[in-house]
Amino acid sequence: MLKSVNLDERLKKDKLKKILDESLGNELGQVQRDARNAGLPVIILFEGWRHSRRSEILGRMMQYMDARGFRVFSSAKFDKLSRRMPFFTRYWQLLPEPGNMTVYRHSWYYQKNESEVEEGYVGTRTTFDHINKFEKMLTDGHYCLIKFFVHVSEKQQAENRKKSARELGKAWEPFTDIYTEEGRYKEFKERYNVMLQQTDTLNAPWHVISGDDVDVAEYQVFTTIVEVLKKAVADYTEAKKHPLPSTNISDSNKKFDILSKADLTKTVTKEEYKKKLKEYQDRLRVLQIEAFHKQVATILAFEGWDAAGKGGAIRRVTAALDPLGFAVHPYSAPNAVERMFHYMWRFWVNIPAPGQIAVFDRTWYGRVMVERIEKLTPDADWRRAYDEINETEKQWSEADMVIVKFWLQIDQDEQARRFKEREENPEKVWKITDEDWRNRAKWPQYEDAVNEMLGRTNTPWAPWVVVEAESKYYARLKVLKTVIDRLEAKLKEK
Numbered sequence: 001m002l003k004s005v006n007l008d009e010r011l012k013k014d015k016l017k018k019i020l021d022e023s024l025g026n027e028l029g030q031v032q033r034d035a036r037n038a039g040l041p042v043i044i045l046f047e048g049w050r051h052s053r054r055s056e057i058l059g060r061m062m063q064y065m066d067a068r069g070f071r072v073f074s075s076a077k078f079d080k081l082s083r084r085m086p087f088f089t090r091y092w093q094l095l096p097e098p099g100n101m102t103v104y105r106h107s108w109y110y111q112k113n114e115s116e117v118e119e120g121y122v123g124t125r126t127t128f129d130h131i132n133k134f135e136k137m138l139t140d141g142h143y144c145l146i147k148f149f150v151h152v153s154e155k156q157q158a159e160n161r162k163k164s165a166r167e168l169g170k171a172w173e174p175f176t177d178i179y180t181e182e183g184r185y186k187e188f189k190e191r192y193n194v195m196l197q198q199t200d201t202l203n204a205p206w207h208v209i210s211g212d213d214v215d216v217a218e219y220q221v222f223t224t225i226v227e228v229l230k231k232a233v234a235d236y237t238e239a240k241k242h243p244l245p246s247t248n249i250s251d252s253n254k255k256f257d258i259l260s261k262a263d264l265t266k267t268v269t270k271e272e273y274k275k276k277l278k279e280y281q282d283r284l285r286v287l288q289i290e291a292f293h294k295q296v297a298t299i300l301a302f303e304g305w306d307a308a309g310k311g312g313a314i315r316r317v318t319a320a321l322d323p324l325g326f327a328v329h330p331y332s333a334p335n336a337v338e339r340m341f342h343y344m345w346r347f348w349v350n351i352p353a354p355g356q357i358a359v360f361d362r363t364w365y366g367r368v369m370v371e372r373i374e375k376l377t378p379d380a381d382w383r384r385a386y387d388e389i390n391e392t393e394k395q396w397s398e399a400d401m402v403i404v405k406f407w408l409q410i411d412q413d414e415q416a417r418r419f420k421e422r423e424e425n426p427e428k429v430w431k432i433t434d435e436d437w438r439n440r441a442k443w444p445q446y447e448d449a450v451n452e453m454l455g456r457t458n459t460p461w462a463p464w465v466v467v468e469a470e471s472k473y474y475a476r477l478k479v480l481k482t483v484i485d486r487l488e489a490k491l492k493e494k
Helices: 015-038 054-063 080-084 089-093 108-117 128-140 154-177 185-198 214-241 270-293 310-318 364-368 379-398 412-424 434-440 443-456 472-493
Strands: 042-048 070-074 101-106 144-151 206-210 298-304 326-330 357-361 402-409 464-468
Touching: 015 214, 042 054, 042 108, 042 214, 054 101, 054 214, 108 128, 108 185, 128 144, 128 185, 128 379, 144 214, 206 214, 270 310, 270 472, 298 310, 298 472, 310 326, 310 357, 310 402, 310 472, 364 379, 364 443, 379 402, 379 443, 402 472, 412 434, 464 472
Parallel strands: 042 101, 042 144, 070 101, 144 206, 298 357, 298 402, 326 357, 402 464
Antiparallel strands: none
């Protein structure tokens, strides 16, 4: 892709200033305001050669835009902990709000290159396939993503470097810690060509900019932003007015029957429960310490029918743990802030650090259950979520996380009995709501949705564990034993 760039292109002196003053500058400000008014979140990446004057281009752009409307970040400034988290963690956490812009001076592309060329790099890595899928999740989630690569010749790069060294003086030294391309132009040109070719997609194409003349580069960048944002705002506005037509939920091509295979007669005696509970909790306490020392993070995801015993199972797990090493994150319907972001954002912000345990009481699977059944999201969106969730969990797993997903299974009669018990018990009546009864009335629809969820997202890296939960004692022990087995297996690998 770099061969097609005309690096000889030049603009006459003061021509760009005239264009900006007469029209282009106003257009930059206007498309930003249009995006804000439409509620369109925008992400702009400025990648390219070192010393391609990207900061100068970005600084000029900001003169014509409202600085209150966007934030500028650099993955080169991410701390050591951020680099050891799943690769895209910080990028998810820094998503822009509707109508705002996030601009990266160095993005996930810089971080990927850094992880490959820097000796002794400590942190997680990624692949171009993961990058393409991450970007598709963003664009499918109605984020406008604009990617620039500023290309310069080897000669121009050297001249720009000397100029920067002269202008910055002693302040130049700290920047030399960033990996250098000096003396390796051909090597990096091939590296960048591969990167551009493998990540130039229909939903997130690259805009390769001629950078030997900075005025030409600025003109190409600014006109591209105006053109892309105008179209993106129009498309986004139209999509909100006329969303994709919904299809019937029963149109799923493949049917799954998983829940019916659960043996709900499984139980244990009270005496065995007490004995095993202490044994398992003692073992889990030891494993938590070992996982901390080996910096293994753990995600425990709990789903199940209302009144299936998720809370009781979670309490028996956390009772064994040091409170400094875990956090429980309960989720219900997204609030006003959470609805402003991609549906996975609110889970990424609570991903555990190395050595920590995160317990999710309800999870990202609400996308393909309650949001599906209650028609809270278009069919096209929840159908797409199966692949998005599998991809996300794969990224977590590749970052050395243990992922344990539980579905607690009871039948309708047992649920009705527990609902009535809660209503009659003053200490438990707060647990039962009108919504629980409404959901119960849709049991068949939820059962179909759960079966499909289990079938489509049961992967080698994040398998489902169906917990037979009519006996609370049995369910709690199975949850504890499963967590122990999964941790032991992972720690043995380490």
